[in-house]
Amino acid sequence: MVKTDATVSPAGDVPTLRAVTRPLGKLPNLLAFADEHAPLFWNRGDRGCVGIGELLRLSFTGPDRFRAASARWREIAALAAVDDPVAMPGSGLVAFGTFAFADESAAVSVLIVPRLLIHRHRGTAWVTEVTLAGETSELERGADPAELLPTERAVDAASWAGVELRPAGSTVDAYLAGVADATARVVAGELEKVVLSRQIAGSVSRGSDLRVPLARLSERYLDCWTFAVDGLIGASPETLVRSTSGAVSARVLAGTRGRHQEDAARDRAARDELLRSAKEQHEHDFAVQSVVTALAPHVTELRTSDAPFALQLPNVWHLATDLGAALGAESTALELVDAQHPTAAVAGTPTVDAVAVIAELEPFDRGRYSGAVGWIDAAGDGEWVIALRCAQLGEAGPDGARALVATAGGGIVEGSDPQHELGETVSKFRPITEAFGG
């Protein structure tokens, strides 16, 4: 029998899965079907998906976590029977995943295959039912897809008891000292850039409906991917890779200014200053180059948007560059993630030195923050973003409350100012502090 818990080892027997997809007549309100306490959710604007139930969970740790997951998924996909007349991105067999940042992290990286997937893609919708060998597929038997949907439950924002998040993992003073130390190392020529982060934490009370923060994130951060996978909840603007039928795209971000929505002139000035800053442009070009170099062996016809543009999010401006390419040799989305991770956006440059400085100066395990979160289908296509603007929920304690830890950081280069960096982390925490707030 196939085990469906974390004890499934990457080297175990290959489970035989069957995925049956059928169109859904009515456009679903995805969150109305999501699990209140363990949501599995992926959404951007009018495209998204909710997973219900957990059929299979694969766990990975260590430096090989991406490669091992990709290899394991290839085996599972090769054996799976997929009946998918819809043939859209994300139809057919799909696994959701969240991967740790550091090779030595105690956080487990996972791929999860839900029993039921409800998808919406603009004006169309579909349902996918996944079963194990020997189980009956209702959709295959001809059941009406609408009958497989769980009961709709409205999201009641009024029921939400706000979560207050306070500095955790280290003090603000320790973070400021770390930024000063990192800047000194850059000035001394030890490395060019290092991304330092800090944490805030709070407690989510028993029975809280996690669809409330998810609804807030997906309504406010329309240009971001809102996600919930294995207790990691957030809305990331940075696409590591999107691969569909041979087309690959990515979005590189580096360079940040807080928004000033209360003052339009000040807001525009912040944007213009970001676009004109030679320091930010230099750092940005470096980040783009590192992604280009990482992707180059896997793709052809690699092109970037002409000049970096200012990406406007509700909390920050980012310098952004979009990349497009054609998939070369047959690589899975997870292999493309592996080729890039960790990017200069979340580690620094040179990568090896930056990762070592992070391990030395950050007094906590980043867990899945600044790792990768996304999904992969049976063809190896998928969408993966850097796990930014997110928080990780822990297991419930004796009183049912769950710890919530959010992490945010920024690139430290020559000339970085600790107070300015602190302000930038406050802006980057805003999606989480506001979504989980009262």
Ligand SMILES: C=C(O[C@@H]1C=C(C(=O)O)C=C[C@H]1O)C(=O)O
């Ligand atoms: C590290 C984070 O964000 C990254 C760092 C940025 C920067 O230093 O300007 C900008 C966007 C992200 O690539 C974070 O949100 O925690």
